[in-house]
Amino acid sequence: MDMQFELFTGSLLSGTYNFLTLALPDGWTIQRTRMPPDIYYMGVVNGKRWILEGYAAYFMVNVVTGDSYELAIEVKKSSRHRPVEAGEKVTSFAGHTAYLSQRDYVRGFLKKVKVKEFVLRTECDVTGRRIYISITSPYDLPEEVLEKMRESSCH
Amino acid sequence: MIEQSQLFLALVILFTAFIVFGNIDGRKRVEAAVLQVRQALEKNGGQLVSVRKTSSAALLKGRTLGGVENFSVMVGVVPRVNPITYLAAKAAGRKDLIMFRGALRKTPRRNIALIRAGSHASRYARRWGSQIGEIQGYLVCGDGPLPPLDNGLIDELKGSGVQLVAVRTELPHVYAYIDLKGNLTTATKAVLEAVEALAA
Numbered sequence: 492m493d494m495q496f497e498l499f500t501g502s503l504l505s506g507t508y509n510f511l512t513l514a515l516p517d518g519w520t521i522q523r524t525r526m527p528p529d530i531y532y533m534g535v536v537n538g539k540r541w542i543l544e545g546y547a548a549y550f551m552v553n554v555v556t557g558d559s560y561e562l563a564i565e566v567k568k569s570s571r572h573r574p575v576e577a578g579e580k581v582t583s584f585a586g587h588t589a590y591l592s593q594r595d596y597v598r599g600f601l602k603k604v605k606v607k608e609f610v611l612r613t614e615c616d617v618t619g620r621r622i623y624i625s626i627t628s629p630y631d632l633p634e635e636v637l638e639k640m641r642e643s644s645c646h
Numbered sequence: 647m648i649e650q651s652q653l654f655l656a657l658v659i660l661f662t663a664f665i666v667f668g669n670i671d672g673r674k675r676v677e678a679a680v681l682q683v684r685q686a687l688e689k690n691g692g693q694l695v696s697v698r699k700t701s702s703a704a705l706l707k708g709r710t711l712g713g714v715e716n717f718s719v720m721v722g723v724v725p726r727v728n729p730i731t732y733l734a735a736k737a738a739g740r741k742d743l744i745m746f747r748g749a750l751r752k753t754p755r756r757n758i759a760l761i762r763a764g765s766h767a768s769r770y771a772r773r774w775g776s777q778i779g780e781i782q783g784y785l786v787c788g789d790g791p792l793p794p795l796d797n798g799l800i801d802e803l804k805g806s807g808v809q810l811v812a813v814r815t816e817l818p819h820v821y822a823y824i825d826l827k828g829n830l831t832t833a834t835k836a837v838l839e840a841v842e843a844l845a846a
Contacts, residue, residue, distance in 0.1 A: 517816070517817050518749065518817030518818065554747065554817060554818050555716050555717070555718060555747055555748060555749045555817055555818045556716060556718045557705050557718040557747070
């Protein structure tokens, strides 16, 4: 059984607008952070309301092990002049070609923690958006999560 | 007569002392609780993978504990860092508690929970199911018809500090809340037996 999480935001005045719908395996959930999303442009494509430029941060949590991953979603308008940066691995996301890259780095002031960051970049030609999904955590990200994320939807 | 500035200074010193000693005390209490939990899990055949500790909580992760395939144990102690929040937590009935979550090899066929009547968890019994019954001081909550339960099982739960034990059809399949003051080895054994009975 898979889980679908609609990542959206909005206000009483403007209504709700979507970033994307993220698919995760059973036993995973998305939690809000204290950081409110930043939205710069919104639009309607094929009758659905999308965030065309903005940023949001969430936590992606494994409800069995309690492991928590920082999830950041950034969307930008597509640019014809600058192609999406390639990654180490070519995969797919919501039916589009996606590039996945991974890096390890150390963060923290006194207590240094080694974290792993996965960045998935893709371009949705239907909504004209460039989507960046970054997952950061000291823990390994199970392959099944990346596999299930391919079934997400962005248009 | 104490001046206002002296009173302010005294409060600053008092709160700083609480922060410093609350942190040291919290770390000691968490350390002691983790040791207790570790021993209880290992005595019941649990394999721990990792332990993370802070001054008010610890998260232990493990593999295989009886019929449970993957599990985590969250140990939470009431922090004494801030006297106001400490008193508020105590007034709200918060206790040092262990929250056990796990995945079973075989998905349970129903949602069912046993909750100690009068406990903090019993206030939210409705969350665990629309049908609520009671057996020997334990609320039985589920969505469908409640299965007959062995009295011995309830006695064993009662004797240990188990506040709640639940099995669900969704992950995490197993939930258990255990009072940190009880005998954790007995409580872990009672939880595993209850899970086996409820998931059957």
